[in-house]
Amino acid sequence: MTDLEKLLGEYRLVLGLEIHLHLKTKTKMFCYCDAKIYDSAPNSHTCPVCLGLPGALPIPNFEAVRKTQLLGLALGCSLNEHTRFDRKHYSYPDLPKGYQISQYQQPFCESGFIELSSGQKADIERIHLEEDTAKSMHKVDKTLIDFNKSGMPLVEIVTKPTFKTIDDAVEFSKRIQDAIRILGIADGDMEKGQMRLEANISLRTTEMEREGKIPTYKVEIKNINSFKFMEKAVKAEIIRQRGLLENGSQPIQENRGYDEDKNLTISQRGKEDAHDYRYFPEPDIPPMVFDEDYFEQLREELPELPSKIKTRLVSEYSLSVKNADFLTKGQGLELLNRFEELCSNNLEPEKVANLLINKQEYRELSSQDFIKKMQETNSKSIDSADLDEIIKSVVQENSGVVSQYKLGKISVIEFLVGQVMKKSKGTADALVVRDLLIGRLK
Ligand SMILES: [Zn+2]
Incomplete structure (x- = not known):
């Protein structure tokens, strides 16, 4: 039984991811501010558009659009011919204009997938493009806001509730990181906030799993900034939800954050449904139409x-x-x-x-x-007959270590490899030695 299965008990994990990525572009999403914002002084990369001043008009960055579509192709998505930007309304100090320009009904890319090494297929629901918000820094008696990040081109990859294990979700995220680097469209440095994860978690019974039913609630863990952090946060949330379910209550739909020191997730706010955001088409940007010739060009460009x-x-x-x-x-x-x-x-x-x-x-x-x-x-380099001779003698001289290995303490193989390397005066290849030793000790 795996650690995860022990944690889940009678239940099964239902996990979906939202991955946010800063695209690598010359300028921001809807203005001409320089997008090289990392390590620069607060509020040094701003203009009326990304400060959200009234009357400032957004101009979409086509470089960002094209890079989003390339990512979609790389991940097996279909690209929409008709797309548009929408306004997503909510109020927060880091979003002074009261809405974020995002995509709702007609994103650039839909329904892709990645095949994972576990054999599972991870289904992607959509990939859309939006602007990032500013950054709030909370001090004891005040909150400071840095607008450098405001208006950065932000891609969001939304998966279906497709993952049954945390390992699969981590592998998926790493594969995305590899893909964006090969495509050259983003760096995905998590420490710099260029890649951020959110995990949607719920638990279901084995019976629901068999019938393909998804729970009616999901809890979103926000602001995951490393793979290790994701693993710990999801585990903590599984323990909490299992406790509730075993006591006969249903977890509520909400956003939670993970407190690493306490190893607990903590309620942040109720999770909005789409209608709470009162989406409507962005009136300052006309809808976009792409044709098959353009998509064909993109396909040819795909590395x-x-x-x-x-x-x-x-x-x-x-x-x-x-x-x-x-x-x-x-x-x-x-x-x-x-x-x-x-x-x-x-x-x-x-x-x-x-x-x-x-x-x-x-x-x-x-x-x-x-x-x-x-x-x-x-x-x-050493002749293979000589090497065989050395391996034979090391195995004979270290019978204690050899029996530990045979009892399952696999790590002691490194000690034996070391002994062989020493005797061969470094002329052997450590990988070859390890394989030969493993073969001999079978
Ligand atoms: Zn700007």
Whole structure:
């Protein structure tokens, strides 16, 4: 039984995500203010439009529109030919004009998906574009507002209540981060607030799950700024909702925040329904119409995405699936171009990948130096019969550690790898040694 199943008891998790991303554009969403706002002095990037002054007219940033549509294509969405912006009304100090320009009925992109490594398909409901609000900083006796963030182009990806585990939701978010970086449309740095998550959580019985029924309530956890934070917040909320359900009461629909110190979620406000926002078409921006020729151009522009690259690395370079996987997600993506460039010099791809992935010092070398160093090391590298001999002796000399390993303490393998590396005076490849050891200890 997994930790999550223990937490859930008789219940099953229903989880959906809203992911907000700052797009990387030259200017803000509806004005010409410079969008490089990070680390700049408060209120240094503002104008009448993004300050929300009366009478200021918004002009949509087409670069942001195009980047949103590219993201939609990358995530398998259909792109709408007819779209428009809407006003979403609510009152908050960081939104002085009393409404946010967003999209409601005709977003740019609808119904996409990502296939996750668990085999689950994560369904995306929509992707729309809006303006970000300003930032409030609460002090003891006052609230200060910085308008630099106000009017930043903000993409929102809304999933269906599609995730059954927290791991799937985290993987989905990481895959989005990889996709936006490959597309070059956003950086998704969570520490800078360029990527923010909200999680919609409810619990249902196994019977409801079988019948495909979704609970009538959902609780939204706001302002999630790291994957670790998401995991902790969702777990805390599961415990709270399960407690209520087991006592026969129904959790109410609301927004909650997560208090990391207390490991509890705390009620913030009742969750609005769409009609509370009194959406209506933004009268200052005409509806937009796109044709098939334009969509075809976008499709041609779409770069190769991680899942495709992974398949190609295995077929084109005969790379191991493990290394292909590493080079097509997270930090590994930063090594991908380097890998392909080096392989064009007729080097052995698997070796190049191992060096780039495992040896920091190789990453900084020029291609010429890389090739030189690789050839030098190759000539020094150990003969496989000698290596077998060393492995055999290390296994014999460390029978205590070996039996711990066989009893399930897998981590001690690293100790054995270390011993072999020592005896081979560093001429063996640690990954190869680990595989050989695992094979021998089976
Ligand atoms: Zn502005």
